[in-house]
Amino acid sequence: MLPVVVVHGGAGVVPRERSDVSCKGVQAAVRGGYTILREGGSALDAVVEAVTLLENNPAFNAGCGSVLNVKGDVEMDAMVMDGRTLASGAVSAVRNIANPTQLARLVMDKTSHVCLTAGGASEFARAMGIQEVPQESLITDYARMRWKKNLGPGANPVESQMGKMGTVGAVAVDAEGNAACATSTGGILNKMEGRVGDTACIGSGGYADNKVGAVSTTGHGEAIMKVTLARLILFHMEQGMSAAAASDAGLAYMLERVGGLAGVVTVDPQGHWAARFSSLQMVWAAAQNQKLHYGIYSGDQFTQVIDDTH
Incomplete structure (x- = not known):
């Protein structure tokens, strides 16, 4: 069955006119990860x-x-984790960085720390030779429109999260059986x-x-933190549950206990x-055994053959 990579493009609600581009985006991302695995590369x-x-999408x-x-x-957050050694790297509240996940990887590889934040993360990025990008290059017209629309005391905090997929992430297991995860986000719209x-x-x-395996989460961050959702799912897997059953159990507990909605990819x-x-x-895609699977609504399981012409 190995290797495998699964990605998500965020849990939430997205308008129909944006769902096609989101589905194509996760398919392209999973193809990129799967190409590395097929060539003998690591899960990380x-x-x-x-x-x-x-x-970049x-x-x-x-x-x-x-x-x-x-x-x-x-302000962006990201993390990576290597299942071989439990080595981890993370950055939080970083600005002017095109790819926070790559910076998180450097925190893991080049420091004795797990997480760097804000100005300290930026200083580390410069020391590592990562070029800063203008903030405007990270801001889309769509993001600015939604920001303006949801400013002020009259904004609905639920509606403000609609119309955009959330956090992105990936999990993988390589041909040697090593697991890894990576997660990246811009956070919650109009956050402090x-x-x-x-x-x-x-x-x-x-x-x-x-x-045990690997999990990447997406959804309401404060609720996810309260139940440590990724580790909770892996705990259920340690007790003998399948990846799917453990994921459902973790999500159900989070909804029941703190009223939060989320999504996960698990291996x-x-x-x-x-x-x-x-x-x-939740827009998602998976690649395994030369097949690409993807979906966006519950119960979706579209499949296509992966060939080298794509």
């Missing part, structure tokens, strides 16, 4: 490549296309400056352990995978 390289492609709330905070600025959600928190936004060490969500939609 595959998830970073897949999420980088999503960060303005249809998603990560990298270019990130939602804006209350001041109209982009300095707000950090679940994505940068190991065990909430994602977790990977070769002994186990054998390559069984799941894409599950309690929100109305």
